[in-house]
Amino acid sequence: MSAWLRIVLREVRRAWSSGGLLLPVAFFLLVAILFPFGIGPDARLLARIAPGAVWAAALLAALLPVERLVAPDLESGVLDQFAVRGIPDGSVAAAKIAGHWLGFAPPLLVATIVAAALLHLPEAALPALLASLAIGTPGLAALGVATAALVAGLRGAGALAGLILLPFAVPLLIFGVGAASGQPGAIKLLGAVSLLLVAGCPAAAGAAMRMGRS
Amino acid sequence: MSAALAFEDVACVRGGRLLFEEVGFALGPGDALLVRGPNGVGKSSLIRIAAGLLPPAAGTVRVDGGRALLAEGIALDSELSLGEALRFWAGLEGRGHYLVDAENRVGLRSLSRVPVRLLSTGQRRRAGLARVIASGAPVWLLDEPANGLDSGAISMLEDIVARHRAEGGIAVVATHQPISLPGAQELTL
Numbered sequence: 001m002s003a004w005l006r007i008v009l010r011e012v013r014r015a016w017s018s019g020g021l022l023l024p025v026a027f028f029l030l031v032a033i034l035f036p037f038g039i040g041p042d043a044r045l046l047a048r049i050a051p052g053a054v055w056a057a058a059l060l061a062a063l064l065p066v067e068r069l070v071a072p073d074l075e076s077g078v079l080d081q082f083a084v085r086g087i088p089d090g091s092v093a094a095a096k097i098a099g100h101w102l103g104f105a106p107p108l109l110v111a112t113i114v115a116a117a118l119l120h121l122p123e124a125a126l127p128a129l130l131a132s133l134a135i136g137t138p139g140l141a142a143l144g145v146a147t148a149a150l151v152a153g154l155r156g157a158g159a160l161a162g163l164i165l166l167p168f169a170v171p172l173l174i175f176g177v178g179a180a181s182g183q184p185g186a187i188k189l190l191g192a193v194s195l196l197l198v199a200g201c202p203a204a205a206g207a208a209m210r211m212g213r214s
Numbered sequence: 215m216s217a218a219l220a221f222e223d224v225a226c227v228r229g230g231r232l233l234f235e236e237v238g239f240a241l242g243p244g245d246a247l248l249v250r251g252p253n254g255v256g257k258s259s260l261i262r263i264a265a266g267l268l269p270p271a272a273g274t275v276r277v278d279g280g281r282a283l284l285a286e287g288i289a290l291d292s293e294l295s296l297g298e299a300l301r302f303w304a305g306l307e308g309r310g311h312y313l314v315d316a317e318n319r320v321g322l323r324s325l326s327r328v329p330v331r332l333l334s335t336g337q338r339r340r341a342g343l344a345r346v347i348a349s350g351a352p353v354w355l356l357d358e359p360a361n362g363l364d365s366g367a368i369s370m371l372e373d374i375v376a377r378h379r380a381e382g383g384i385a386v387v388a389t390h391q392p393i394s395l396p397g398a399q400e401l402t403l
Contacts, residue, residue: 077287
């Protein structure tokens with residue numbers, strides 16, 4: 001097995017083992033549940049806002065694991081050990097993105113089915129919503145790792161992470177909701193934005209990790 | 215084992231402050247360097263420069279051969295058992311089969327199943343040393359390797375470094391504690 005795959009697997013293991021996975025998913029469901037409470041039991045209205053509510057909840061849930069993605073590795077010297085072994089920072093960041101997505105997205109998709117039921121989303125609309133999340137979450141994971149690398153070691157990292165991540169996630173939100181609502185072309189734009197983030201974030205996160213080390 | 219590590223006129227600036235300058239040495243197979251000096255004088259920074267983690271402010275660093283670093287950070291996942299945590303790093307280099315021997319040599323074989331978070335300071339140091347041994351890298355960079363070690367473990371450390379040098383390896387040891395490295399060059403910052 002290649003070194004890169006081992007780093008990916010370590011990320012997946014860390015996501016699943018520390019209970020770090022249950023928390024974002026529970027948070028996601030809770031946010032999704034808040035909407036029916038706040039808006040009332042009007043099934044038609046809820047169904048209309050469901051894609052937007054689910055996507056907003058997904059963005060907020062994506063913020064939760066940010067603090068454990070890079071900062072602990074910087075502190076304990078794991079990033080140093082990768083660097084001494086000649087593994088490029090960008091490659092470590094890419095492995096972190098892949099591992100984070102594998103740990104974060106599947107449970108989120110399962111939870112989306114529950115959230116969609118709570119929001120009275122018609123069954124026919126569920127596949128489009130799931131597809132939009134499946135396409136958008138890699139971009140969200142990339143953004144999460146890049147943010148984590150930027151704020152690692154700073155005070156108030158959690159609050160800062162929100163301020164950095166959420167503005168960059170707005171295009172994902174717009175095209176994600178558009179794709180989930182069946183707007184033509186939105187799914188392609190969502191894919192483009194997600195791809196752009198997945199391509200660009202490893203370099204950005206790698207540079208931030210290099211800065212954090214020196 | 216062919217290995218070399220050389221500093222030429224290396225300077226280090228941290229936070230706008232000059233820590234040291236015009237540091238130079240050349241190490242070949244079997245050589246060792248003992249870096250001494252009071253706290254905050256730049257011993258750890260020198261190790262990090264040698265490890266390639268920190269660019270020198272001036273001068274050149276030449277390294278031939280793989281490097282292994284023992285630093286303050288333990289870099290082992292605290293939720294894993296010691297054996298699993300070490301296996302990750304050994305596996306990364308495709309040297310998992312060297313791990314049992316490394317654990318034996320630092321006297322941690324019996325603690326292989328103990329979670330990393332339960333290890334004492336000295337045991338963590340020894341775990342880091344086991345990772346260095348298992349890496350098979352010829353250039354060892356040890357930052358305060360004797361921290362938290364009892365006298366028995368310090369002589370074990372001396373034996374391990376001596377054997378590494380006898381096999382043609384290089385060791386750079388930064389420490390404020392007395393460690394015996396026969397025939398080592400000394401650098402006082």
